[in-house]
Amino acid sequence: MIKNHKLLIDKNCPMCVVYGSTFTKLDMVDSNTITPYQLVSEEFTTTIDMHRAQNEIALHDTVTGETIYGLDSMIHIFSQGKSWISKPLHFPLIYAPLKQLYKFITYNRKVIVGGKRTPVNERTCEPDVNYFYRTLFIFFTAVFTGLVLNNYTYHITDYFGFQTPWYVEYMICFGQVVWQGVMITLWSRKNSWDYLGNMSAVSALGGILLLPILLLQQFIELHPYLYIGYFMLVVGVMLLEHIRRCRNMHLGWIPTVSWLTFRNVVLGIIILLFS
Structure with missing residues (x-):
């Protein structure tokens, strides 16, 4: 189980909420990891690329201060530190198409689920129109x-x-x-x-x-x-x-x-x- 991390998700995106909840239920991350992008504290926003996090989910290590994004954060969660899982997924012939698939989904996630727009009084977590x-x-x-x-x-x-x-x-x-x-x-x-x-x-x-x-x-x-x-x-x-x-x-x-x-x-x- 991954601990001492913050995984930023869009609380207004049903797709993001589902996989965030799934990670927690499967004990892949602890209960404090899943954090709404809109509500994350200023303590973390200074070390996280918040614009990039709108397009690629951000996994922030609260101990080292390091942040990984997108497909890399997903691989990190799924592999749970096991190199026999992460190394094949990082092999170029596998990683490259997975990267394109990830981008295809993340840049279209709002239109796939048809969610509501972010309220004007909240921090915006809308992916760029690619x-x-x-x-x-x-x-x-x-x-x-x-x-x-x-x-x-x-x-x-x-x-x-x-x-x-x-x-x-x-x-x-x-x-x-x-x-x-x-x-x-x-x-x-x-x-x-x-x-x-x-x-x-x-x-x-x-x-x-x-x-x-x-x-x-x-x-x-x-x-x-x-x-x-x-x-x-x-x-x-x-x-x-x-x-x-x-x-x-x-x-x-x-x-x-x-x-x-x-x-x-x-x-x-x-x-x-x-x-």
Whole structure:
């Protein structure tokens, strides 16, 4: 168990709270280690790079005064001082991709969980908007969602006697990014990258929720109406989540109206072209 350390986490980030609590429950760190970034005392802020700690979780040794950040702090906690664990993880061919994965997650953590903004009277723990990792997040979620929808909508369109080309769902997913990107730039430019990240997270959520039905149909035959009904249920969940996230970003109803308009317009075009 790691003692005499302070692990700074964002108390307004559900993801950070969960892994901080998990470390404590698994006795990887003692009960005094997990410390909210917003509440850490001035005694430690003078020796910790507080800006870097917003982007990469900081593990501060209260005895030596040394601080390690990001992936290195995670490896330190998981290895618990055991070199047979830490050395392989620091091997360049393993460390380099893990480092990229860590950055991909940490720079997008706020849009992944869709948490509320930090209150104005608290110390801010918002990661910087990294355009490279945000673009990767938007790209990969669009590809993932398009792949799932391709496999799912086949069971619906086939029932109605028509099929769409494989690329249609990908065009829809990337088209929505462009459509909403233009809308949010006109409506609230300063929130554009945060909104697109949150919207992509909602799309990924929809894709994940469709996976159980795709898995189930591998074992039993499902009626087409089940696919339709479940799909509508998932869309409803996505709509509520989209509204929640827009409310957290104080964007009002315009993004949601635009989001729904795009989906309805596309549905109409698909029916006209392929049915």
